[in-house]
Amino acid sequence: MVRITFLGTGGGRFATVYQVRHTGGIYIEAEVNIHLDPGPGAVINLNQLGIDPASTDGVLVSHCHPDHYADAEVLIEGMTRCNFSHRGLVAGSRSVIEGINDHGPAISAYHRRIVSECLSLSPGERFNVGKLEVRTTPTSHSDAEGIGFRFMTKNGIISYVSDSEMVDEVIKAHKGARMLIMCVTRPLGARVKYHMSTEDAAALANEIKPEVAVMTHFGSKFVHDDPEKQAKFVQDKSGIRTIPAVDFMRLSMLKGIKKSMAHFQK
Template sequence: MRVEIIFLGAGGGRWETISQNKGTGGFRIHTEKTKLHIDPGPGALVRMNELKISPWNTNAVFVSHDHPDHYTDAEIMIEAMTGGMIKKRGYLISNISVLEGFGNYENAISKYHQSKPEKVYLLNPKDSVDILDVNLTATKTKHGDPFGIGLRVNTKKGDIGYTSDTEFIESLVDDFNGVRVLVANVVRKKNERIKGHLCSNDLIDLLNEMNKKPEIVVMNHMGLKMTNPIKECEYISKNTDINIIPAKIGLKIELTEESYIVSNLKN
């Protein structure tokens, strides 16, 4: 039984989304039964076609919050998941802003598209739901969307964590303690902290406060000013003694019983 993570982009934030230097298609988690797409932003479908990943096999879509670099391709993914909106199929998991709207945030996924999945789950931090062969637990964030959530995915090969967009908050330590893989959205390098996001030094603090650190961390959602991701990952790794690698289009991590295998679908 395999568990793999496939990245359809590595960028985030409005400037990187507009420029598409790193791609903003989110990432996927594939298990024996689950084909989960996390934060399908602009270009998700295009990248899947490039990498020869069938969108029709998708059976779960997760959107962390109501910003376009995380949701713009979600409705198309739902259309694929439901066989062109013909079958009642799959799962949609998100927060109140995306599904119902809140304040200035209008619902990012139409009620029509919400009517087609088999089930729609609205999660708040600490809420948990079982789908197929995985368990999903929402984690707390501090970001522009006040109801934004991250995710902890429990699989038969261990847990995968996703910070989503957030500032450093102490709850992140417990939320992701013990995950095998952490996907961390890090917009800026070193100590270049901006509101609502992690910088490299924030990730260092997070990892060093954990009792049980991840085996590998993928630096994701990098902004336009993150011009040398490899060098930045080396800096974080040196200060945490953890293998840190930058996300990129086509990056694949396969979890085995004892370790993990890193490869690239574009090679």
């Protein structure tokens, strides 16, 4: 079974600074454990659920904005048992790993060195986290080096679009997804450049036709404009079951896709 836990569902500058929603990224358990886009608070929320950061196998960062990378280094320390074991994989966009123009690097030379593998990625690449194959997808974002990810699990493809505006090459790259996770920063009638709005989410879900569309990475305005209403618009327009993520929500993917809430251990 594949299990996905939302350690945060906020995104964008104001939602992050004021923690309108948490910003701890997404924890994926699919034979291996992956922490995807760990923004501020990721390590706190992981601890609250009693998940040991030392059991993470890969830290993946889609692009070089702090709502996606801020806790990456501390999670790398967790993954390597504070540099006592040389293990784990770090993968990110070129901006995250190498630093490009105004962006990054988001991960220090020390943290790139203490893991067993560090990958600097562009769209259209493939790599493995243990047995799990992961592919990178293009984005159109203010960090021009940004990427999305596709997790080729035994139970189907989980596609993570990351921050992007909708252009043809992005839409094409997510075909075949069973679960489509969209970073929808802006609500209906409030699209801004480089980000997805609710209208974009409806159009993408309609093109891809996944079993489930998940909306996350909500900006401040989005949260105040009723995420349930935004998701209903996407579901009505696309005919696809659409879930507006909430902090600590869990999705289990086996024959069907089931929603639950994670339990606090602390």
